[in-house]
Amino acid sequence: KQRRRAEQTSASLALLNEIGELLSHKLEVEQELPAVVERLRRGLPVDAVWLCIEPQSPGAARAIIIKTQDGDAAADLRVEAIDRLVAERRQPIVLDGRLLAVPLGIESSIAGSLGVAVPEGSDFVDEHVHVLAAVAHEIRVAVENARLIGQRQDDLQTYARQVTQAQEDERLRIARELHDETAQELVHMVRRLERLG
Numbered sequence: 001k002q003r004r005r006a007e008q009t010s011a012s013l014a015l016l017n018e019i020g021e022l023l024s025h026k027l028e029v030e031q032e033l034p035a036v037v038e039r040l041r042r043g044l045p046v047d048a049v050w051l052c053i054e055p056q057s058p059g060a061a062r063a064i065i066i067k068t069q070d071g072d073a074a075a076d077l078r079v080e081a082i083d084r085l086v087a088e089r090r091q092p093i094v095l096d097g098r099l100l101a102v103p104l105g106i107e108s109s110i111a112g113s114l115g116v117a118v119p120e121g122s123d124f125v126d127e128h129v130h131v132l133a134a135v136a137h138e139i140r141v142a143v144e145n146a147r148l149i150g151q152r153q154d155d156l157q158t159y160a161r162q163v164t165q166a167q168e169d170e171r172l173r174i175a176r177e178l179h180d181e182t183a184q185e186l187v188h189m190v191r192r193l194e195r196l197g
Helices: 004-024 027-041 081-087 126-196
Strands: 046-052 061-069 093-095 098-103 108-117
Touching: 004 027, 004 126, 027 046, 027 108, 027 126, 046 081, 046 093, 046 126, 081 093, 081 098, 081 108, 093 108, 098 126, 108 126
Parallel strands: none
Antiparallel strands: 046 061, 046 108, 093 098, 098 108
8 A cells, every 4th residue: 555655656746747847948838738738637547637727818718728538628527617616715626526626826816727537436536636736836837937928028028119219219319400400500601601702
């Protein structure tokens, strides 16, 4: 029994390491999430895994990724309803004895949920809850970091455009001043020449 528990723990740690590797080496984290969900599905004894992530911008659609053993979308999972329930309760929930969902985030802000459906007759092991909670935390941190980096890059591009525009405006102002001063001096010289004439 202890050997089996040690093997499960070792497998769980290996799974967490793989998922951490997938999430930590890319800036486009959200494109890697289907692979993370698939890896989680293959690494746990479950029928399905789903991930719901709130959109970065208001009004955009929530991202929902579902991976099942047979590749179907598993309409009977009621993923959106479960996601709302997790957001309301702000803690892991078990439904129908075979669906487990954990929130992506902490008590103050929930960014979505991560869930699994275990096969009929299987029970949840505490290890599943801990692995899901750890993966949910990894996903949340990776997505937030990627979004912050993207926002920072957008801010830097906006700043660079503003600096460039300010430089162009200053160049135009200086060119106008030089043109105006030169034109005024030429008019003044023409008038002096007319007077001399």
